[in-house]
Amino acid sequence: MYGKGILEGLLVTLKHFFGTFIDDIRKGRKRYMTDEGVEYRRSKDVKGIFTVQYPEERLPTPENFRFVPFLVYDEKEDGTNEIRCTSCGICAKVCPPQCIWIEQTTNPKTGRPVPEPVKFFIDIDICMNCGFCADFCPFDSIKMDHYYEMASFDRTKTNILDLTKLSKPASYHAEIHPIHFAREEEIRRVKEQKREERRLAKEQRLNKFKSE
């Protein structure tokens, strides 16, 4: 029948419309503004309304969600922060729209480059959220953020992120990427262990050589 598809579509909408009232009576306000309610409305068993009432409600962000990148720094025991970035420039090279600018630190006495950025900018209006920078960084220094509420009226003042705005602690990275963080830490631990084993073996060889 001509128009049958449209009619069926409208009936689905109508079913959800009335289902909302029935579900509201049955479940009360529990299905709004609660994690349980959001979880129910995004499930396949939902009967009435299934939309999320943003910004009062938010969907949970999956670990692999990516918005704009941020730079990771480690909080040392002596209270100082150490940025992981070595300003190698790999992220800037692989960035498809070329929205990363890095300037390397220079030792004022020797004039030689220091493996640390003195300036680091990302234009988030150009960033296409591909995550290449995070994937290619050899030092786990740049990661993709979950924070997406960055709308503003003046892009020149707010949308070009500098080193201060980009830097976030490793604990934040661990919080939003628990699986990835645990994997990275395990790889780091194994590398450290191997390095220590090699050092001990070298020391033993040296001691043996000296005693002969």
Ligand code: SF4
């Ligand atoms: S974020 Fe990583 S890839 Fe980019 S410059 Fe720093 S160390 Fe190199």
Ligand code: SF4
């Ligand atoms: S996410 Fe992609 S586009 Fe954005 S800065 Fe990284 S490499 Fe460039």
